[in-house]
Amino acid sequence: MRPVAKRLLFVTIAFAGIALSQPRPAASPAIPRLAGGKPDFNGIWQAIGSANYDIERHMARPSLMLRKGPHGPLPAIPLLRLGAVGSVPGGMGIVEGGKIPYKPEAETKRQENRDNWIDRDPEVRCYMPGIPRANYMPFPFQIIQNPKQFFIAYEYAGATRDIYFKDPGPPETDSWMGQSFGKWEGDTLVVDVTGQMDQTWFDRSGTHHTNQLRVVERYTMTSPNHIRYEATMTDPEVFTGPWKISLPLYRRMEADARIMDFKCVEFVEELMFGEFRRKPLPRHEQPTQPKQEQPK
Amino acid sequence: MIVLPIALLLFQGATALPRTAGGEPDLSGTYDIATLTPLTRPGNVKDRLSLTDEEAKALAKATADQMAQKSLASDPNRKAPPAGGDGSEGAAGNVGGYNAVWVDNGTGAFKLDGKWRTSILIDPPNGQMPAMTQEARARAMARGRMSRPNRGDAFWITENMPVGPYDDPELRPVAERCLMGFGSSSGPPALPVLYNNLKQIVQTKDTVMILNEMVHDVRLIRINGKHEPEDIRRWLGDSVGRWEGDTLVVDTTNFKDQPGMSGASRNMRVIERFSRIDAKTLRYHFTVEDPTIWTKPFSGEMAWPATDARIYEYACHEGNYSFGNILRGARLLEAETLAKKNAK
Numbered sequence: 001m002r003p004v005a006k007r008l009l010f011v012t013i014a015f016a017g018i019a020l021s022q023p024r025p026a027a028s029p030a031i032p033r034l035a036g037g038k039p040d041f042n043g044i045w046q047a048i049g050s051a052n053y054d055i056e057r058h059m060a061r062p063s064l065m066l067r068k069g070p071h072g073p074l075p076a077i078p079l080l081r082l083g084a085v086g087s088v089p090g091g092m093g094i095v096e097g098g099k100i101p102y103k104p105e106a107e108t109k110r111q112e113n114r115d116n117w118i119d120r121d122p123e124v125r126c127y128m129p130g131i132p133r134a135n136y137m138p139f140p141f142q143i144i145q146n147p148k149q150f151f152i153a154y155e156y157a158g159a160t161r162d163i164y165f166k167d168p169g170p171p172e173t174d175s176w177m178g179q180s181f182g183k184w185e186g187d188t189l190v191v192d193v194t195g196q197m198d199q200t201w202f203d204r205s206g207t208h209h210t211n212q213l214r215v216v217e218r219y220t221m222t223s224p225n226h227i228r229y230e231a232t233m234t235d236p237e238v239f240t241g242p243w244k245i246s247l248p249l250y251r252r253m254e255a256d257a258r259i260m261d262f263k264c265v266e267f268v269e270e271l272m273f274g275e276f277r278r279k280p281l282p283r284h285e286q287p288t289q290p291k292q293e294q295p296k
Numbered sequence: 297m298i299v300l301p302i303a304l305l306l307f308q309g310a311t312a313l314p315r316t317a318g319g320e321p322d323l324s325g326t327y328d329i330a331t332l333t334p335l336t337r338p339g340n341v342k343d344r345l346s347l348t349d350e351e352a353k354a355l356a357k358a359t360a361d362q363m364a365q366k367s368l369a370s371d372p373n374r375k376a377p378p379a380g381g382d383g384s385e386g387a388a389g390n391v392g393g394y395n396a397v398w399v400d401n402g403t404g405a406f407k408l409d410g411k412w413r414t415s416i417l418i419d420p421p422n423g424q425m426p427a428m429t430q431e432a433r434a435r436a437m438a439r440g441r442m443s444r445p446n447r448g449d450a451f452w453i454t455e456n457m458p459v460g461p462y463d464d465p466e467l468r469p470v471a472e473r474c475l476m477g478f479g480s481s482s483g484p485p486a487l488p489v490l491y492n493n494l495k496q497i498v499q500t501k502d503t504v505m506i507l508n509e510m511v512h513d514v515r516l517i518r519i520n521g522k523h524e525p526e527d528i529r530r531w532l533g534d535s536v537g538r539w540e541g542d543t544l545v546v547d548t549t550n551f552k553d554q555p556g557m558s559g560a561s562r563n564m565r566v567i568e569r570f571s572r573i574d575a576k577t578l579r580y581h582f583t584v585e586d587p588t589i590w591t592k593p594f595s596g597e598m599a600w601p602a603t604d605a606r607i608y609e610y611a612c613h614e615g616n617y618s619f620g621n622i623l624r625g626a627r628l629l630e631a632e633t634l635a636k637k638n639a640k
Contacts, residue, residue: 034317035316035317036317042500042501042502042503126613127613127614128609128611128614142503142516144498144500144503144505144516145498145500146316146324146498146499146500147317148324149324149498151496151498151505151507153505153514153516157613158512158513158514159512160507160512160514162496162507162607168606172608173608175608175609175611176609176611176614177609258516258518259516260528261529261530261531263475263531265473265474265475265613266473266475269465269466269473270465272620273465273619273620273623274465276465276620276623276624276627277463277464277465277623278460278462278463278464278626278627278630279463
């Protein structure tokens with residue numbers, strides 16, 4: 001159906017609804033469409049919220065890496081000086097039901113990851129984030145879409161995804177951003193993501209998976225400026241069953257919104273290679289001089 | 297219902313090239329820009345723009361033979377290279393390296409206007425780079441002093457250089473650091489290199505995206521956009537585009553200090569022109585001006601043939617084990633060199 005005809009039909013239905021005075025949810029505003037009628041997702045999008053800290057429902061906590069204090073958990077030493085900047089904002093979570101169904105041994109590994117967060121989170125080392133994490137990191141991403149192609153360019157680490165519409169078959173190798181195979185279900189883009197490396201996480205809270213992970217994403221425009229993003233994860237190695245996340249993506253409304261450079265490789269060179277400089281810079285804070293004892 | 301197709305036909309004129317709903321030529325697709333035609337014209341064809349069919353055939357055959365020879369499996373029982381190196385150069389690094397199975401730089405010269413080209417550069421008309429400025433020559437000399445074939449010695453120590461080429465990560469080439477591909481692979485100007493020469497274009501009304509296979513570098517070209525302010529710089533520069541008839545003209549400025557183009561400065565400006573030759577081929581033309589480095593602008597052009605090949609993820613940084621080893625190796629060489637010096 002041509003878009004104009006589709007819109008007319010939509011309007012007709014909407015009027016019919018009003019005419020019958022039935023209690024109905026307010027009709028959502030018309031979404032932009034490409035020639036050919038598919039929803040037009042072109043633009044710069046970003047998630048809001050604390051999901052990248054912890055996708056599960058959680059209260060605010062002192063730090064991403066904790067140690068035992070005399071009266072409860074305290075920030076671990078490497079994060080201590082960050083103070084409130086290093087603390088974790090609370091959130092109702094994006095996981096349906098609040099919790100990821102980890103198997104017991106996988107749950108133990110998640111806790112170990114948390115205890116060693118700064119050494120283990122791939123985000124710290126500027127590694128590509130994988131799916132779904134790329135979609136709710138605190139960075140925008142741009143969708144470039146035409147009737148034949150659907151491409152996502154992420155600001156973080158300059159990560160990219162090309163959504164194939166022709167069946168690529170099973171992934172030939174694992175990769176950081178996986179292999180994406182999309183199809184349209186009405187106005188919803190459904191993307192089957194497989195072949196992801198086992199080294200990416202879902203957030204900064206140790207949430208790991210294996211390369212058996214399968215993510216089925218659903219992108220639905222709910223208004224010209226909102227996408228409902230849903231993803232269902234299965235990984236029989238670590239989860240007892242499938243689980244689902246759901247969150248809105250917001251269009252960046254600034255007139256000059258754009259994807260900035262954030263390769264971040266250059267920002268982690270000191271962390272990863274600084275010790276191999278010819279003249280290494282100090283790697284740790286200099287211990288403060290102990291106070292001279294005053295003679296009594 | 298009948299009016300629309302007729303109108304489209306009229307609009308497209310005689311050439312039925314793919315067009316977008318907006319009527320612009322549709323540049324979308326995946327292209328393999330690998331070619332045996334070099335950037336600058338080799339001495340044996342210095343007076344002409346094109347190769348004869350026989351010459352093109354001979355070039356392709358010589359390269360294929362050489363590649364077959366160099367791609368033979370290595371002898372698993374070969375001995376370690378002798379102390380001081382085996383004399384091999386380039387990527388083999390004086391220790392033999394590995395075979396050439398990874399090299400993917402094309403199987404022939406490219407053809408434009410029905411002729412095999414001798415060089416990508418067309419201006420200056422001799423197919424050579426224009427003269428460099430005095431400042432640029434000084435910069436190039438300094439770089440040259442820092443770059444030597446591997447002789448297994450820390451020459452920066454023996455020659456008492458104030459700064460050595462491996463002192464810090466920041467002194468290594470951006471490609472080694474996985475910041476950008478080598479040889480202006482991502483560009484602009486986008487030049488063919490030894491391997492990973494695929495480009496993907498996704499075109500919309502407002503944006504033309506070019507994905508470079510090397511280092512998954514993306515260029516987001518804003519159609520009818522304005523350049524970034526002077527203080528916003530990008531590794532691949534800031535690109536805005538406009539349609540001039542059926543040609544996409546892309547203007548790129550706002551580079552950082554080390555653009556992909558070898559030797560260029562942050563003052564470089566690149567004008568690229570993309571157009572369709574036929575349903576399977578783009579014409580790519582570029583002009584580079586950088587008055588800090590070159591005394592005159594230079595221009596080149598080449599064909600971008602479409603390919604069915606798929607682009608695989610090039611996770612460079614994620615697997616860059618070599619980089620730490622390069623720096624660690626330099627520290628070892630320094631220690632050995634100093635020990636020898638002290639023993640004397």
